[in-house]
Amino acid sequence: MLKFHGLLLGGSLLAGLAAPAVLAREPQAASSPAPAGDARARAEAVVARMTTDEKIALVHGLFPPMANGKTKNELIPSAGHIDGIPRLGVPLVRESDASLGVANQVEQRKGDVATALPSGLATAASFDPEIARAGGAMIGAEARAKRFNVLLAGGVNLTRDPWNGRNFEYLGEDPLLAGLLGGAHIAGVQSNRIVSTVKHFALNAQETGRMVVDARIDEKALRMSDLLAFQIAIEKGRPGSVMCAYNKVNGDWACENPRLLTDVLKRDWGYRGWVMSDWGAVHSTAKAANAGLDQQSGQELDKALFFAKPLKQAVENGEVPVARLDDMVIRYLTGLIETGAYDAPMPATAEAISYDQHAEVAQRAAEAGIVLLKNERNLLPLAASAKRIVVIGGNADVGVLSGGGSSQVRSVGGAPVEVPLAYGAASSFARITYHASSPLEALRKALPGVQVDYVDGRNFNATVEAAKAADLAIVFATQWTTEAQDVPDLRLPDHQDALIDAIATAQPKTVAVMETGGPVLMPWIEKVPAVVQAWYPGQRGGEAIANILTGKVNPSGRLPITFPASAGQPPRPNPVGLETMNSLEAQAAANPANAGNFQFQSFPVDYTEGADVGYRWYEKKALKPLFPFGHGLSYTSFAYRKPKVTGGRTLSVTVEVTNTGKRAGADVPQLYVVREGAKEPMRLAAFQRIELKPGETRRVTLTAEPRIVADYDTALPGWRIAGGRYRVAIGHDATDRKLTAVTTLAASTMKP
Template sequence: MAGGLATIALVAAGMTAQAHAQAVSAKAQTPASDETRGPSSPRARADRIVARMTQAEKFALVHGLFPPMAAGKTPNELIPSAGHIDGIPRLGVPLVRESDASLGVANQVEQRKGDVATALPSSLATAASFDPAIAQAGGAMIGSEARDKRFNVLLAGGVNLTRDPWNGRNFEYLGEDPLLAGTLGGAHIAGVQSNNIVSTIKHFALNSQETGRMVVDARIGEAALRMSDLLAFQIAIEKGHPGSVMCAYNKVNGDWACENKHLLTDVLKRDWNYPGWVMSDWGAVHSTVKAANAGLDQESGQELDKAIYFGAPLAEAVVKGSVSEARLDDMVARYLTGLIETGAFDRAVPARTVTPDYAAHALVAQRTAEAGIVLLKNQGDLLPIARTAKRIVVIGGNADVGVLSGGGSSQVRSVGGAPVEIPLSTGGSASFARITYHASSPLDALRKALPGVKVDWVDGRNFNATLDAARSADLAIVFATQWTTEADDVPDLHLPNQQDALIAAIADAQPKTIAVMETGGPVLMPWIAKVPAVVQAWYPGQRGGEALAAILTGKVAPSGRLPITFPADASQPPRPRPVGLDTMTDLQAAAAANPAAASNYQLQSFPVEYVEGADVGYRWYEKKGLKPLFPFGHGLTYTRFAYSNPVVTGGKTLSVTFTVTNVGRREGVDVPQMYVARDDGATPMRLGAFTRLALKPGETRRVTLTAEPRIVADYDTGLPGWRIAGGRYRVALAQDAADRTMVSTATLEAQTMKP
């Protein structure tokens, strides 16, 4: 789920809906958005099932249990997990079990003793692959394991755009660009659902920070929202067809996301014709009548809300007519439609847990890591590690035992165990997160990959011993870590625990130093001028050690590209530090000083003005004339690629056809990128298309990229819809968002598109 359990008031209240329900038969409302409602369509089938339900059965499906707090509330087995909704056997409606699942089938603090799963790298690593096939394979793997473990709804599919580099949950999302996030998010969702289970898409919308996420009011104009975060959701829904949409904790322009009629009904269900159901985030419901009429279809993890809003209160509201029976029927029918469309309705999960093919799945995790690791800097071709290096020292980061993972509801208890696990005593995630490493040792993997080379290990705690080891080696590899988690933003972008100073000192002692970054997102690198090689590993998953060894030794050439801008200093992003951090810190300190009155310290809603609007990430940097440390789309490899003979065409679509040649000495992967903008000199360029291709030395390929029309367009609230202004447009064929070495122009015809 998305829930931060420690920050939520846990009130299990309310009578059962059945006690108040009346047996009323009503034909389900036909939503205006349903354009495929033939007699055999999923919605038509759902309507027929709803028509056979009692009123009590309908109410039972629109709110779900939170298993850790729901003992005795169902005769069915409660698997310790995120959510549970009983089925209706007489109508064939299946029991639904929900699991957190951004990076694997989660088991955060080992609620299910001994249950492990395959842990993918962080979603930023998947995004860095720029490869929908990688995203789909990861989703298919997770969905397969979920089915084997008897889950049929996964709380996966996070596509919230990175607006702030300090967001504690950036690692779970797919970066700052709507086309990239939407495309890979859709592929991941499609992979999950290929197993006939439901994937959500989340968190709808603008869950862009974790500090104060339960109360923050995200403010942005309609056109800007449509052209950024909502476009990412729209593309992902079109490509992945998720069975459910999860609404967010925060407010959007004054209304809670889970009772925001504009988002849930006007945009999602009307403009996008979305047929499935909207579930709440865990603890994100604040009302009955307003939420139901706004478009919320199901209250998730009901024990985490202040009341069971969709239980007895909803039954009473239907009796009074403040929520119509037609709306109740629509809520239930949408739930069934999502299950039917994905196959979850008809394909039962196993009666008993099945052991997944963990060996095959580990290879999926490793391939994802290898595709997403980004070579940021490689001065003097220090990488791959030369065979002339006879003594290497590996320093810090617990690299002797494993690789770091991000914290929160996405935490996977990975195959192989957790060699390092540190509980938390403070912070928003303290009750459901631990600082956890996966048992994939980069040190062991390097020793295996480099037979005949002496690979020493120093933990970095003894400063003098560390520098002595660096001086005496031919090469130093220092592992830097930054743990981030759901429910807490990082206070700043520096590496914690004096790691910046340590890296700088190691580089002074050993000119051949490689920095490997295991971080949740961008960090500042004050030592960058001293360090000749930098590798961005993200959180590399349960085979991260093996993947890193393959990249560092050259067995696999790096091919990742940054899905997120790395700022040169903290002043460059629109907000230099988390909004509300000081307030949260003060409240936590007050609660700690007076535990008896801790429940009295309530954080009030506060606004965050997204002044950048649609110009998120690299667009902000271009608009403001800022030079980042590393731009979006940046990534090096062990060969070189040349582009030639570009031909740009206009008309109804904007395309560029060009030749790509591997002009280096080894096989490698290139990620050509197409950026577009009106030729007015003021509009920041946007990623319009991209592809990923592998070429052997000397190999040449002719490639065509065609811009997504909504990227070329602007959203016009007056239409309403998308409008492409007629006229000339700039097209940059580029290797990153700052590359303007090959820019051409073409003329587009004016046109409009539906919202």
């Protein structure tokens, strides 16, 4: 079976696997992580008492679906398992996939459900670290109740290409936004005294050929983009572990890349925890260990048990120093100790979970992240005059779409729609899955006295007639995306664009609700007066969408990723290597007995945009997107007045923000900066989400992140702010330049 993904779950591997049902009693609240002061010294003292075999046992982990009989401890079907050392108090570690909740992709644990957060892009669209932290705390609490103490969460890879199949898991295209919200999410997870990773280190920016692609970029650009997102997330969240990626970076596999793992992460950033591999991402023993990899994860998915007997032999023959092995184990224990996981034993049996309370956390995140893209003639919120509404398509009668892959949550309420994949790189571990939260039912509940009908959209003529006969049409458009596969293009699949166009032609009052993994093209945009970007809205997505449409909740989401006006606007119009990979996969699928003999050769992707990711690319190339980064409308309006800019050693702007409308709402003033005279695009340097009552004014101070103002100087090495004049803009989005000012900054430098 081919392995193109982080979690290979072939159906034959899962036969008979089950886990106890979650009990119906309330878990105790977990305490905060222990202070980190002496964590490494404590870890060193424990390692000093270990035998070599005990050390080796801690630096490679089992993949439970393929590891029966390899441990005397209970194996919970999940992502990973590492036995502890009882005589030294080293705890057993159980790992779960977790980006959007405690994952259970193809129901390895029969009957075990969890709360599903909305997609990472939805959380990023809130521009609110508190929303991200609350989501992390919630899924961390559920993980502990289910007896997991490591969550493979914290994805902060920048969304460089709109067609990336895994964009929905991540936090957008800007390093400051992704880093701050990623760090908050990690801190929330770890408040439960369990470990969160930060992943995938680094430049895992496409899924096509992700096991072989060589991501190429110069160091300055890498430091100012993807690495900066990781650096900020690590500073803010202090994750116990960093997960290295599948791909190569500038010629070396990410999990045996000394520049990334040792020079940048451990030396420059002073990272104290451990580096774990992604599942199936290890390629060597001595090279990987000496480069800075500390633990081989999901060992059964690699070609060999590189960190088992081969590592012991490499230590004995001097290829890997004893000190390096000790450091690998010390870092593992340090990560556990610093987060509190070391001293907080897992419950003996699964504990109860307050699913209703946790669903509210997910719903608040969805409501904060849904973006009102367009609202001509104030069509929304839904007017009381609309007595007959038709809801069309998207399985909106039964639920909301979720993204596929290792982040898939088996949500409370079950999956009303679940479609296995017949082919493709994700077919062994992903299904097209919906959460049981019906927008149709939520709208009917929210609009008593209004006739709300549903048509599934499959009969073209009947659908158009239903739209024409109604007072208003709400069409749900869907685009399923998944880990391991990129979308072939940015169009809505299954001829949905033609259907939306026809509906809007027949019914001038049409609302399009987009449940997509990221940006899509909208050739019908001029005909549709109202467009709502709902992302994958999670456990209570139906209720969240209904609250936005009816005005119970005022939309406040802002785009964390640019929506292109055409496929030719992004740096790459489609996935690099897609045709080659599809051809090889087709050959393998046609000849399963010989599938293992198909060789997938490495190919390069040159990130020529460098640090100018997303909105910076559009400004640099003078391109007008369909919707810019930071864009989002409200049912009220906001004005910025009286900016006061302060320079010198630190750049900050104080500005009055006024709610000039008649509804309470939330706004996100954004600070962009660039050195005066530089031929570079402006960069997001600060932002703040603020809630205001009608007519209320509040002064907000935005202080620029110094590394955004600076450039990375490889000769220094480190960050350098050039002294001189800087232009700033306080805007509603990345293209808003109505309020600008200039200030002077002193020259300064910072460590890498």
